[in-house]
Amino acid sequence: MRLGLVMSEVGQGLRRNLSMVISVVLVTFISLTFVGAAILLQMQINQMKSYWFDRAQVAVYMCTEFSTVGGCDQQVATPEQVALVQAQLEGETLAPFIDTFYFETQQEAYERFQEQFAGDAVADLITPELLPEAFWVNLIDPTQSAILADALGGLAGVESIVDQRTYLEQIFDILNAASFTAIGIAALMLVAAALLIATTIRLSAFSRRREIGIMRLVGASNRFIQTPFIIEGVVAALIGSVLAGLAVVGIVQFFVQGYLAETLPLTSFVGLSDALLVVPILLAAGALLAALSANVAITRYLRV
Amino acid sequence: MIRFDEVTKVYRGTARPALNSVSLEILSGEFVFLVGASGSGKSTFLRLVLKEEKPSSGSIHVLGQDLGHISSRKVPYFRRNLGVVFQDFRLLPNKTVFDNVAFTLQVIGKSKGFIHEAVPDALQTVGLDGKAQRFPHELSGGEQQRVAIARAVVNKPAIMLADEPTGNLDPETSAGIMALLERINANGTTVIMATHDAGIVDRLQRRVIEVIGGRIVRDERGGGYKTQATPIATQGFGMTPAPAVPPAPPSQPAAPAPNYGLGGRS
Numbered sequence: 001m002r003l004g005l006v007m008s009e010v011g012q013g014l015r016r017n018l019s020m021v022i023s024v025v026l027v028t029f030i031s032l033t034f035v036g037a038a039i040l041l042q043m044q045i046n047q048m049k050s051y052w053f054d055r056a057q058v059a060v061y062m063c064t065e066f067s068t069v070g071g072c073d074q075q076v077a078t079p080e081q082v083a084l085v086q087a088q089l090e091g092e093t094l095a096p097f098i099d100t101f102y103f104e105t106q107q108e109a110y111e112r113f114q115e116q117f118a119g120d121a122v123a124d125l126i127t128p129e130l131l132p133e134a135f136w137v138n139l140i141d142p143t144q145s146a147i148l149a150d151a152l153g154g155l156a157g158v159e160s161i162v163d164q165r166t167y168l169e170q171i172f173d174i175l176n177a178a179s180f181t182a183i184g185i186a187a188l189m190l191v192a193a194a195l196l197i198a199t200t201i202r203l204s205a206f207s208r209r210r211e212i213g214i215m216r217l218v219g220a221s222n223r224f225i226q227t228p229f230i231i232e233g234v235v236a237a238l239i240g241s242v243l244a245g246l247a248v249v250g251i252v253q254f255f256v257q258g259y260l261a262e263t264l265p266l267t268s269f270v271g272l273s274d275a276l277l278v279v280p281i282l283l284a285a286g287a288l289l290a291a292l293s294a295n296v297a298i299t300r301y302l303r304v
Numbered sequence: 305m306i307r308f309d310e311v312t313k314v315y316r317g318t319a320r321p322a323l324n325s326v327s328l329e330i331l332s333g334e335f336v337f338l339v340g341a342s343g344s345g346k347s348t349f350l351r352l353v354l355k356e357e358k359p360s361s362g363s364i365h366v367l368g369q370d371l372g373h374i375s376s377r378k379v380p381y382f383r384r385n386l387g388v389v390f391q392d393f394r395l396l397p398n399k400t401v402f403d404n405v406a407f408t409l410q411v412i413g414k415s416k417g418f419i420h421e422a423v424p425d426a427l428q429t430v431g432l433d434g435k436a437q438r439f440p441h442e443l444s445g446g447e448q449q450r451v452a453i454a455r456a457v458v459n460k461p462a463i464m465l466a467d468e469p470t471g472n473l474d475p476e477t478s479a480g481i482m483a484l485l486e487r488i489n490a491n492g493t494t495v496i497m498a499t500h501d502a503g504i505v506d507r508l509q510r511r512v513i514e515v516i517g518g519r520i521v522r523d524e525r526g527g528g529y530k531t532q533a534t535p536i537a538t539q540g541f542g543m544t545p546a547p548a549v550p551p552a553p554p555s556q557p558a559a560p561a562p563n564y565g566l567g568g569r570s
Contacts, residue, residue: 005410211407214394214396214407215411216380216383217354217394218383218384218407218408218412218455218459219380219381219383219386219412220411222376222377224411224412224413225411
């Protein structure tokens, strides 16, 4: 009985305020889509981090006859120096931190280079002598590359020690910046959504001020008066949230899985299961936002 | 039933009080006219009884409750014991007569069965049975006011407040409305009516409280609109404090009618 009455009030309010309700739906839709995109981007970053960081190696480059930095003096690292580094890597101090490592000769480096840059003009200019010999080290804990740098950095014949993660960091910085931008836009849009919901509810209350006046006069409880308005806001926001959820699922399904994954088959991307994880977050966020702002708006409107 | 102790109400941004240390007592079952010029404080008095406004100082007791100590959450439950009628009827134009009266009961959570018994009952009381499915705009002013009265009494309130209920009506229709209010009063409901209608006040010869400039200048039983048979504060007209002596023994407690008491609800 009372539930039916409340729901019919909600329906009336939504119909009477249709244009405002549509704008609430659209604004929550857009803002929550940004929120969803930001969450997915963070998920993507984490996924790539765990994927690539595990595979990221530390390169211990030996000197070539052209290198002047590190322990080099335009001298190719001698076999003794190489053997010393290898001994160090196998030694008691470093071995506990190292998962595996292998040695790459200049010729092997050259072949890998040719493979990577096949068809590029630079491939023709490179000769094996230009490329350093290197130890490729897989650490047990990839964050501890500093240990290698400390242990091997000063040795003669070692040009430099490069953690591949530093290259990856740059990529992740860019992705992070993108996701923070998305979060920033989402935050602004959410503020707009909250204000719009509040305004809509106030308008709705204004258009029903006769009823509200009579309800207060005859002693309808505050909660009874307020509930329809809050539900009204929540319904409008939920429609927007559902649309945002669909948009997020659609983006993952058709853009990420359908396009990006095809184009970059070696990278693992967020999948549909991740998107489906984001949807309930969006629904909850939309409903909560609407309930809070509608509650504040209607409470202020009805203050005795 | 209603007791005001030295109640002063100053609205924000105004220097002159709308009510100035008013003390009075209205007993259960009384019919009281509140007379005075526009802006004299009649409506403020009614709003204070309804707890739509808080007094700036002084205390108000209604139905044995100190209004200063009712939390804002409890105010709606308090108001269920009061029926209110206005000059402009305040009906919902998109609802039928039946629905207008039923709305009151719906919003306080009464059952459908109760509504279908109480609403026709109230409509019969005000002489509108047979017009339940009409819309307000199809009714005359007098009939609309009857709908408003039906809405006010359908919950069987202990007190009925009427703010110039005949202000928009012709004398003949007004007489019908007054007869209705008298009948409601005869059934035990305390009626407080603010009015400018001298004819009605003179004819009914009920208790009259005259307010000028926020002070009670006359409080007499069986009085008329202008007569001052027992002037209690004629000297000064609000310039000096008017000791409004309640004519009834003030020691008598304002006992709420058992059916309407709040005790059962809260």
